[in-house]
Amino acid sequence: MKVGLFVxxxxxTMFPQTGQATVRLLRRLGVEVDFPKAQTCCGQxxxxxxxxxxxxxxxxxxxxxxxxxxxxxxxxxxxxASVRHQHPVVAERSGDTTLVRGVDSLAxxxxxxSEFLVDxxxxxxxxxxFPHKVTMHPTCxxxxxxGVGDRPEKLLRAVRxxxxxxxxxxxxxxxxxxxxxxxxxxxxxxxxxxxxxxxxESGAEVLVAGDxxxxxxxxxxxxxxxxxxxxxxxxxxxxxxxxxx
Amino acid sequence: xxxxxxxxxxxxFPVAAKAALADSQLRSNMRNATHTIRAKRARVxxxxxxxxxxxxxxADIKDxxxxxxGDYLLQVEESLTRAGATVHWxxxxxxxxxxxxxxxxxxxxxxxxxxxSMATQEIELNVALEAAGIAAWETDLAEMIVQLGDDLPSxxxxxxIHRNRSEVREIFLREMGKVGMPPEAxxxxxxxxxxxxxxxxxxxxxxRAKVAISGANFLIADTGTLCVVESEGNGRMCLTLPEVLIxxxxxxxxxxxxxxxxxxxxxxxxxxxGERMNPYxxxxxxxTPGDGPQEVHVVLLDNGxxxxxxxxxxxxxxxxxxxxxCMNVCPVYERTGGHAYGSVYPGPIGSILTPxxxxxxxxxxxxxxxxxxxxxxxxxxxxxxxxxxxxxxxxLRGKVVDSHRGGVPGALQAAMTxxxxxxxxxxxxxxxxxxxxxxxxxxxxxxVIGRMxxxxxxxxxxxxxxxPPRESFRAWWSRTDGGRRDNGSQPTTPHKGxxxx
Numbered sequence: 031m032k033v034g035l036f037v038x039x040x041x042x043t044m045f046p047q048t049g050q051a052t053v054r055l056l057r058r059l060g061v062e063v064d065f066p067k068a069q070t071c072c073g074q075x076x077x078x079x080x081x082x083x084x085x086x087x088x089x090x091x092x093x094x095x096x097x098x099x100x101x102x103x104x105x106x107x108x109x110x111a112s113v114r115h116q117h118p119v120v121a122e123r124s125g126d127t128t129l130v131r132g133v134d135s136l137a138x139x140x141x142x143x144s145e146f147l148v149d150x151x152x153x154x155x156x157x158x159x160f161p162h163k164v165t166m167h168p169t170c171x172x173x174x175x176x177g178v179g180d181r182p183e184k185l186l187r188a189v190r191x192x193x194x195x196x197x198x199x200x201x202x203x204x205x206x207x208x209x210x211x212x213x214x215x216x217x218x219x220x221x222x223x224x225x226x227x228x229x230x231e232s233g234a235e236v237l238v239a240g241d242x243x244x245x246x247x248x249x250x251x252x253x254x255x256x257x258x259x260x261x262x263x264x265x266x267x268x269x270x271x272x273x274x275x
Numbered sequence: 276x277x278x279x280x281x282x283x284x285x286x287x288f289p290v291a292a293k294a295a296l297a298d299s300q301l302r303s304n305m306r307n308a309t310h311t312i313r314a315k316r317a318r319v320x321x322x323x324x325x326x327x328x329x330x331x332x333x334a335d336i337k338d339x340x341x342x343x344x345g346d347y348l349l350q351v352e353e354s355l356t357r358a359g360a361t362v363h364w365x366x367x368x369x370x371x372x373x374x375x376x377x378x379x380x381x382x383x384x385x386x387x388x389x390x391x392s393m394a395t396q397e398i399e400l401n402v403a404l405e406a407a408g409i410a411a412w413e414t415d416l417a418e419m420i421v422q423l424g425d426d427l428p429s430x431x432x433x434x435x436i437h438r439n440r441s442e443v444r445e446i447f448l449r450e451m452g453k454v455g456m457p458p459e460a461x462x463x464x465x466x467x468x469x470x471x472x473x474x475x476x477x478x479x480x481x482x483r484a485k486v487a488i489s490g491a492n493f494l495i496a497d498t499g500t501l502c503v504v505e506s507e508g509n510g511r512m513c514l515t516l517p518e519v520l521i522x523x524x525x526x527x528x529x530x531x532x533x534x535x536x537x538x539x540x541x542x543x544x545x546x547x548x549g550e551r552m553n554p555y556x557x558x559x560x561x562x563t564p565g566d567g568p569q570e571v572h573v574v575l576l577d578n579g580x581x582x583x584x585x586x587x588x589x590x591x592x593x594x595x596x597x598x599x600x601c602m603n604v605c606p607v608y609e610r611t612g613g614h615a616y617g618s619v620y621p622g623p624i625g626s627i628l629t630p631x632x633x634x635x636x637x638x639x640x641x642x643x644x645x646x647x648x649x650x651x652x653x654x655x656x657x658x659x660x661x662x663x664x665x666x667x668x669x670x671l672r673g674k675v676v677d678s679h680r681g682g683v684p685g686a687l688q689a690a691m692t693x694x695x696x697x698x699x700x701x702x703x704x705x706x707x708x709x710x711x712x713x714x715x716x717x718x719x720x721x722x723v724i725g726r727m728x729x730x731x732x733x734x735x736x737x738x739x740x741x742x743p744p745r746e747s748f749r750a751w752w753s754r755t756d757g758g759r760r761d762n763g764s765q766p767t768t769p770h771k772g773x774x775x776x
Contacts, residue, residue, distance in 0.1 A: 049748035050758060057758075067749060067752075068701045070704045071698045071704070076695060077673075078672070079687075080676030080677075081673075081691045084695035088695070088698040095701070170650075203653070207649025210648065213289060217611060220610045246740075246741060250734070253723050
C-alpha cells in the first residue's frame with residue numbers, strides 16, 4: 031500500500047514536530063509513508079471565508095500531489111473534513127471535469143490519523159509510552175464533520191503510563207473557527223477563555239487534540255495566562271516512547 | 276401607548292457582540308438559560324429511539340412540500356375558503372401590514388391582542404398598527420416582558436431569555452400600570468407571583484379585545500387547518516375569545532396532509548422547550564358558527580421566501596419550524612445573546628435566514644451575519660429538520676464575497692488572492708515558510724509572539740502566537756531524507772517551545 035502524508039499547511043509551516051511524529055509513528059507501525067512535495071493546503075481557509083474560486087489552486091495541488099497514492103493520511107480532522115466535504119464543491123465551481131473526477135476518486139481515500147490507525151491499520155495500541163496526566167479536546171470537525179467517534183480516545187487510553195482526565199464540556203467549540211478568530215476576535219476569545227478554564231480546572235498537565243489549529247488558539251490563551259498546561263497533538267503522544275536511560 | 280422598537284441601526288455583529296460580551300449580567304442569564312434548556316432537550320430527545328428517522332421524515336416532508344409549493348398553496352386557499360376563512364396573498368411586509376391594518380380598521384378598533392408570532396415580528400406589524408393608531412398587545416408572557424420593557428426580542432421562542440426574574444419583576448412594577456392592570460405593590464420575583472400578575476393584566480385585555488392576530492406553526496393543505504403550538508394558553512385565549520381572527524403565516528409553513536402533523540408534533544416540543552408535548556396545541560378550520568371567531572382571515576406571506584426557495588443550497592432553511600434548538604446549543608449565541616445579530620431571527624438559523632430574506636451585498640450588518648459562526652456544527656447536530664446550517668453559512672459567505680468583487684480589493688481580498696497564489700505550488704509555500712522562520716526569530720520572545728500591531732492585534736490582544744520554527748516540515752523532510760538521516764532526539768515529554776513558561 032502506497033501511503034502519502036498530507037501534513038497540512040499549518041503543521042508544515044508552524045508545527046513540523048507533528049508531521050515528524052506522524053512519520054515516526056507510522057514507520058514504527060510498518061507503514062513507509064511518503065511526503066509528496068507538490069502538496070500545499072486543503073483550501074478550507076479560502077472556502078470558509080467565502081473565497082471559493084481562490085481555493086481552486088490548492089485543491090488542484092492536492093489532487094496532483096496525491097492522485098497516485100492508495101491512501102492519504104493527515105494529522106488534522108479539520109483538513110480531512112475539508113477534503114471530504116468541500117473539495118467536491120470547489121471542483122464543481124472550477125468547471126474542470128478532470129478536477130471533479132480527481133476529487134471524487136481521491137477524497138474517499140483520505141483519512142484523519144485516528145481513522146487511519148483504527149480503521150485501515152486496525153491498531154489501537156500503537157506501543158506508545160507517555161507517563162503524564164492528559165485531557166482531550168475532541169475538536170468539532172473531528173467529531174461532527176468527520177465522525178471519528180471515540181477513536182482518538184481509544185488510542186490514547188491504550189498508551190502506557192498515561193492518565194486520561196475528562197475535560198468538562200469537552201464537546202463545546204474552542205472558538206478558533208479559522209478566520210472567525212480574526213473577524214470576531216472578541217467572541218472567539220470568550221469561547222476560548224471558557225475552554226482554557228476547563229482545561230486548567232481539569233488538573234491535566236497536557237491538553238491533546240487532533241488539530242493544531244484549535245490547539246494554537248487554546249495554547250495562545252493558556253500561555254498568555256501563564257497557565258503551565260502544555261498542548262500536544264495526538265500524533266506526538268502516540269509517537270512518544272520510553273527512552274532507555 | 277407603547278412604541279415598538281426595531282432592529283434598524285444595530286451595528287455589524289463583531290461590534291454589537293463586543294458590547295454584549297462586556298455585559299456580565301447578560302452573560303450569566305444566557306449561560307444559565309441555554310444550558311438548562313439544552314439539558315432538557317437532550318433528555319427528551321434521548322428517549323426517542325427513532326429520532327434520526329423522524330428528523331429525516333420531517334426534512335423529506337418539507338422538501339417535498341417546497342418542491343410543489345405552488346400546488347399546495349392553491350390547495351390551501353381552496354380548503355380555507357371552503358371552511359369559511361378569507362385568504363389574502365401578501366408579496367412583502369408592506370402588503371401584509373396593509374391587509375391587517377385595513378381589516379382592523381374596518382372593525383373600528385383601537386387595540387388588538389396578539390399570539391406570539393415570528394412572521395408578524397418579521398414584518399414589523401406592531402409598528403404598522405401603531406402608526407394607524409391601533410395598540411397591539413403581546414400576550415405571550417415573554418413577548419409581554421419585552422414589550423413592557425421597551426426592549427427587543429433576543430430569542431425566537433423565549434424572547435426575554437436575556438432577562439432574569441428580578442429584572443422581570445422590576446419591569447412589571449414599573450410598566451404594567453401604565454398600560455392596564457397593575458401588579459400587586461408587594462410583588463416578589465417568585466415565578467408563580469410574576470405569572471399571576473401577568474395573568475390578571477392579560478385577562479383584562481382578552482375580555483375586551485374584538486380582534487386577535489396570530490401566526491401559525493403549521494398550515495395543512497388538505498384540510499385547511501391552522502395550528503398553533505404554545506405553552507401558556509394565552510394564545511388559545513386570543514384564538515377563541517375575540518370576534519375576528521387574523522393569521523399571518525409564511526408560505527413555507529404548509530404541510531400537505533393532516534397526518535404529517537404527527538411527525539412535527541413529536542419533534543417540535545422536544546426540540547423547542549425540551550417537553551414531550553407542549554401544554555396547548557390549538558387547531559382551527561375557518562369559521563365554526565356560534566363558536567369562536569366568526570370572521571377568520573389568513574394572510575399568506577412571501578416576503579423573500581420564494582427568493583430563498585430559488586437558492587439550491589439555501590432553500591433547506593425553509594424547512595425551519597422555529598424550534599430554536601440551534602440557538603440553544605450555539606456557543607456564539609450563548610455568549611452574545613440575540614440582540615447582537617440585529618434581526619428578529621438571531622443565532623444560527625437567523626444567520627442564514629436573515630441574509631437570504633433581506634439579500635446580501637446591501638448592508639454591512641446583514642453581510643456580517645453568515646460570518647458570526649465558528650462553524651462548529653452543533654446547530655446541524657440538533658436541528659429536527661436537518662438543516663445543514665454550516666453548509667449554508669459557508670455558501671452565503673461566498674455570496675457575500677462575490678457581491679463585493681469587482682471594486683478595489685480590500686486588505687482581506689488582497690491577502691486571500693496572495694494566499695491563493697502561494698498555495699497553488701509547494702515551492703511557493705516553501706518560500707513563505709523561509710520568511711516565516713526569519714520573522715519568528717525577530718518577533719519571538721520566551722517561545723511566543725506577544726502583542727503585535729493591527730491587523731495581527733486581532734489575534735495577539737488576548738492570545739499569544741506560536742513562533743514559526745526555523746525549519747518547516749518540508750525543509751526537515753528534504754534535509755533528513757524523510758527523517759531517515761535525522762539524528763535529533765525523540766521527545767518523550769511534552770515538546771519544548773510549546774506552552775513553555
